[in-house]
Amino acid sequence: MPDASTFFEIEPAFSKRAHGHEAWDPDWITRRFTFRSICNDEECAEIAIVSGHGGVEQGYGYHGEMEYYDYNRIETFFPAPHLIPIPEKAPYEVEKLLKKCFVLYWVDTSAAANAMRASLEALMDEMKVPTSKKTKAGKVVPIYLHERIQLWSETHEEYADLCIALKEVGNLGSHGETVREKHFFGALEIYSHVVQQLFENNAAKMKELAENIRSEIKGKKKV
Helix, strand or coil, rough: CCCEEEEEEECCCCHHHHHHCCCCCCCHHHHHHHEEEEECCCCCCCCCEEEEEEEEEEEECCCCCCEEEEEEEEEEEEECCCCCCCCCCCHHHHHHHHHHHHHHHHCCHHHHHHHHHHHHHHHHHHCCCCEECCCCCCCCHHHHHHHHHHHHHHHHHHHHHHHHHHHHHHHHHHHHCCCCCHHHHHHHHHHHHHHHHHHCHHHHHHHHHHHHHHHHHHHHHCC
């Protein structure tokens, strides 16, 4: 959670000088800010440093009148918070690239989507999906992500079908196209479901928990 007492904001000199321009409007204002954020889990209590830029925007008030509003946009967050949970048993490369995705989100959503796609590639490696194949002419050629996911669907169809959408969002980032936040977070939600099921298996945990409860209850009845 943000530590409001550490919030610091400043308007650079070039922005201050612009106030004297005859055409100046409040929406010319540029500000820089930083603050400290502390994890509210007492056992963690991690401290993150946040920074970004702010300014003034025009908008419409409650009765339709033109008004000015202050805004602040975060651009760096270190260490970056996890945007989705990562299972403890997730493979190292999958986890590393997901954490890179979390860092990049604050800087460039398209770059973050590209890192998410790279994590999916690492997941295919973990699942032992081939990275190359031989053509009829005997030449070894790479197998690209789309085909790798199709191969994976032979054993994990329910997850592979979901990952096609994730791959398409990642492709936008790879090609330098703008990734909408709606699509980015939708893809992350899909990926979260897939890695949770593969490496945490909530269904198996719930079954084990139910069995433990039943056995403990039966044991008490015998006493």
